[in-house]
Amino acid sequence: MKKMYSNKAVIAVLVGPGLLLFAFAVLAPIILSIYYGFTNSTGMGSYDFVGMKNYKELIHDEAFFISIRNSALLALGFICIQHPIAMVTAYILDRLGGRAEHFFRCVFFIPNVISVAVIAYLWKFIYNPDFGLLNNIIKFFGGEGKVNWLGQDIAIWSVLIVLIWHGFGWGMLIYYTGIKNIDPTLYEAASIDGAGSVQTFFGITLPLMKPVIQVNVTMALISALKQMETVYLLTNGGPGNATQFTANYLYQQAFRAFKYGYGNAIGVVFIILCVVLTVITNKVFEDRDLKEEKKLNKISMRKEAI
Template sequence: MKTRKRISKGFLTSKNAPYFFIGPALIFILVFTIYPVISSFILSFQEVRGVEKTFVGLSNYTRLFHDPIFYKALLNTFEILIFQVPIMIAFSLLIAVGLNSSLVKFKSFFRIAYFMPAITALVAASIVFMILLDEHFGLVNYFLSSIGMNPIHWFTSPFWAKVSIILVMTWRWTGYNMVIFLAGLQNIPNELYEAASIDGAGKVKQFFMITIPQLKPVFIFTVVMSTIGTLQLFDEPYILTKGGPNSATMTITLYLFQTGFKYFEFGYASAIAYVLVFIIGIVSWIQMKWVGDLEE
């Protein structure tokens, strides 16, 4: 027993001790992250039929260029991205500025209230919105009817189906980005605002000349992360609309899921996944490059 203790103690105090402690985490990353990434990349060059895999080269990728549903899903995703992300970022910034003001009382309560949707179970939130936006018995259409307006076909109209997705996403993630903006606002020195006030700058001018420039790193982070999240949009359209009506809310990840787990074309689904990774990388690089040029 003493010999075993000496060997164990000697190993833990040697240069190999750090590898002993990080070993389990490293194995976990290799098994559940690195291996699936490499395996799915290889799978994107194969055609799967049952348990048989056949190498088909770039056929899965070239198929994308002739797939109208893929183009439709890509267009839908970017339409939601173009409208949803700016709206959400604007609301997040305005709410953060309001909660950072000394005029607002019970700040902790409002911060928690705005952040709560981000930690709410998506299924529960989707059910609530399905009840609110129900075409026949929903509270929103009931309110619209009570003021003399026609009810809105939230889930059967292509346009309003996209709007419903944007509403749910904005409600869910505005508070999350608000917390990030609030942290950025609290790091802006008060001396900048005091000096601007002495020079005669009003609140609006201070906002555009001090607050916005000082928050540029925060803008980069929130815009890039929100863009990545929207390009990976899956949960909301899957639960609320199933990609309908007539593929109006079919997103890239939803199409990827249906291709792989509904039609069992795992090779083609893997190709879609890596094309999505490429698109996310290009869009993120453009955003960071554009914001970096503005800073210069």
């Protein structure tokens, strides 16, 4: 038995395909990006090594910093607007029960299964100054309805709205699952004690949802940093670089501005940013969990002492 479970050839056969795929589709491109990041390649023909020039340029590149700022704004939008609404909706949904619960859960999640290609073009029409839905809604309520939603000043907010709207179902569903996992006897106890809905939410649901909130916040931060597809189709970073995001910017630099070397340098920095952000958020939440566990242990120890 033991011999069979440590057969090297079998292990190689089992892990081999996974490792090969990883090496070919993930590792090789990263190494190639690091290599091209040090060159002035245009994507075609010959090129020279330019050392750290691309990285020095990046430090002074305003568009890159706008991208980071936009990611930060998006993350804030997710956490401060999308998540609170998603959590309250999930909480209500859980207590609804029956067909209504099923129906609303389905409705809230539908935008999420629709292709970004459709979503981006649909919102282009919604923002259309001539016959767009949004301006028509403003007219419907008696306004003038001539807002240029994708114009310089407000384009970024319009983009954020689309992203927050499209991702809502996902965030809601995760909170919903978290709430479903809460022990129902706790709610019974609360209702026997005469707690109302609002009290129960803040007293029981919210504290018990901490781990789920952490998962959701982590995912929001990272997906805000990684955002590309919606922006690529909706505004392609414009007007100017007002709605630029990092992934879109590196793509543009490489394939539109023919600065393939520079695009790769941005790619390298982008990968580092994503890894660092993932590691930091995991660390922060882990440390917090440990501290809280210690606190709980202390409390229970004290109780035992009493």
